[in-house]
């Protein structure tokens with residue numbers, strides 16, 4: 001039986017990004033983990049605008065904090081794959097596996113060091129044009145596409 005890959009968001013603070021990711025995840029059949037506290041609540045107007053009726057289709061699990069999320073993830077036997085601008089390994093050179101949880105940092109600050117240290121892998125989306133980082137929802141779409149391409 002397959003577990004499926006999941007998208008996890010660490011303390012997201014822009015509702016529209018989370019709505020966009022929930023819509024994508026619903027369309028692709030992926031589950032989403034939100035690690036609280038988020039900077040908005042699920043009734044947020046911008047979340048609803050970006051997620052539309054796809055929010056009702058989304059397989060969403062909320063975790064009260066990172067420690068709770070991490071304990072749950074380990075109990076499920078899932079690897080933690082962090083996307084971060086601080087990584088060296090390009091995301092296309094990593095072998096994704098069924099059950100992987102693909103984690104993204106918050107828009108304002110990424111993830112703290114203790115979360116970075118918990119990851120089984122840390123991956124970079126190379127940006128040859130420069131710039132500090134990509135938008136969170138775009139990063140999640142790029143990552144999900146590659147993981148799904150590999151896993152079929």
Ligand SMILES: C[S@@+](CC[C@H](N)C(=O)[O-])C[C@H]1O[C@@H](n2cnc3c(N)ncnc32)[C@H](O)[C@@H]1O
Nearest residue numbers: 083084085104105109110124125133134136139
């Ligand atoms: C807007 S970025 C966060 C920027 C934040 N100032 C930082 O230093 O991490 C939000 C999240 O998108 C993902 N991300 C954005 N650009 C990325 C890249 N080039 N490679 C890997 N992950 C990226 C990371 O998960 C990041 O934490």
